[in-house]
Amino acid sequence: MANLEVQNLAKSYDGKTKVLKDISFAVNNGELVSILGPSGCGKTTTLRIIAGLIPETAGQVLVNGKDITKVPVYKRNFGMVFQSYALFPHMNVFDNVAFGLKMRKFDKNTIKKKVTEMLATTGLSQLAKQFPAQLSGGQQQRVSLARALVTNPELLLMDEPLSNLDAKLRLKMREEIRDLQQKLKMTVLFVTHDQQECFAISDKVLIMKQGRIDQFDTPQNIFHHPRTEYVARFIGYDNFITVTAANRQDDHHIKVGDTVLTTVEPNQNAKVLTIRPENIHLNLADVSENTFTGKIISREYLGQSFKYAIHSAIGDFQVEEARQKMRSSGEEVTLTLPAKHLHPLSE
Ligand SMILES: Nc1ncnc2c1ncn2[C@@H]1O[C@H](COP(=O)(O)OP(=O)(O)O)[C@@H](O)[C@H]1O
Ligand SMILES: [Mg+2]
Structure with a gap:
């Protein structure tokens, strides 16, 4: 996988209000970094700019040192998982996972091999022939994860992927995501508003406040040495x-x-x-x-x-x-x- 650098990123949707104000941070190869902050602080905006889904107002996004800010979304090999699973309802699990490979024009045998491997990695082999409507929320989210990973992306972007799951399943799925990330040595940027979730699975946590970074450090350092009152309040002081x-x-x-x-x-x-x-x-x-x-x-x-x-x-x-x-x-x-x-x- 790759390392990601975000430099002086700024965003305004309407030309007046600054939603992101000079955001800079790096995610090293093989790290899981979370962006944590309350609703409306700019987490999704940051992720969507990195993904290439919306344009930045200022700043750069670099992958392995190369400026990709102007590279269109379909030329960035990033995996994406969202809160809503966004699976194709008329396709079974196998075909949902195979979709990205078909778009990239892989041959049939390679597709079969890669999808079969990814279904095994994500514990979905038994469900290959099922349709999304026949699956639980957790299973559907696992399918969207498999679909995001099967193209061997340079970077995995996840926007509140566990928010639609009940409390018990969230705990289980966050451990699965962490295990998979370590096993596949993935570089992951994970967005959440849940402090415990992000502290449990992250190498580093970026705490965002109204479009700015208030603290970016390991969970341990943030927990023991919050930099500001805002961070301290957010983590239970x-x-x-x-x-x-x-x-x-x-x-x-x-x-x-x-x-x-x-x-x-x-x-x-x-x-x-x-x-x-x-x-x-x-x-x-x-x-x-x-x-x-x-x-x-x-x-x-x-x-x-x-x-x-x-x-x-x-x-x-x-x-x-x-x-x-x-x-x-x-x-x-x-x-x-x-x-x-x-x-x-x-x-
Ligand atoms: N498409 C859009 N047009 C205008 N304003 C937007 C749009 N998307 C988000 N915003 C505003 O940008 C701010 C940050 O939103 P967002 O990045 O979605 O925050 P978060 O993901 O942290 O909840 C909010 O004030 C939101 O209302
Ligand atoms: Mg959001």
Whole structure:
């Protein structure tokens, strides 16, 4: 497969509103990169420009270092899978998968060999003679995946491919996609608005906000070091402490009310501090650093844990704690925010 580079991509549909604003990123050969962001942030637009389905307003798309921005869609050997399966209803599974090869004028025997192999790879051999209407959603999506892969594309583009499947099937299919991607060493650009889905299967994640890239990194780095409040909120941080220049004491200490909070990461440009709800401890013995008192306002049962809303002199906090220690509304508690989990964010 190939590597993909997107340079300074911009897009406006109406000549006024900028839907994409200077997007640059690269997908290395054999990597699965996800674009994650809420509806309307520009994910599909990015994918469609790369596919050649719509023109860019500015910028370049390069494959293996070659500028393909002006190459028409039918001359780009990219596989595409969309949310809707878009199978041909009057063709059986075999013929649906064979379609791209027929268009490319492969001979009959080669088509038979390639389709048979691809059906086996995607676990569809038994269904070759079935028609789309006879298949489940998951099977139909597997057929569209087989159809996209059978021409041995340089790049696979997937736009919310699992959105029409129920929760259990989504989990299974995302693992299948990841396995197949690793087995075939595919270069994949995968669009989703589902954070867990994209963190589970991606080598890197690109978090998009209103046509810009807010962070592009490995899932681990994003999870542990979100760059902005927007990213942090998107991935489940829900405690934010506002910092002003006057709050800062030195590079690792910020005074909020009467409490001095220590951070391991330097806080020079901090506008806000954030911590995940499961990283705050309640009633921890023998600690004084980053500890203050609060009162439980409400409790939510999450299955393996409880989530508490806690009011304190330095603000309200969400805290998640193992269900073994159920606490009640009105209870006074001490909160400890471990310095290594308290991240300063500059935006
Ligand atoms: N064909 C189009 N004409 C005009 N505006 C469009 C068109 N397609 C998308 N948009 C606008 O561009 C923005 C980004 O859309 P899109 O790329 O589809 O976002 P996403 O896939 O992240 O939901 C949205 O504001 C959307 O309304
Ligand atoms: Mg979309």
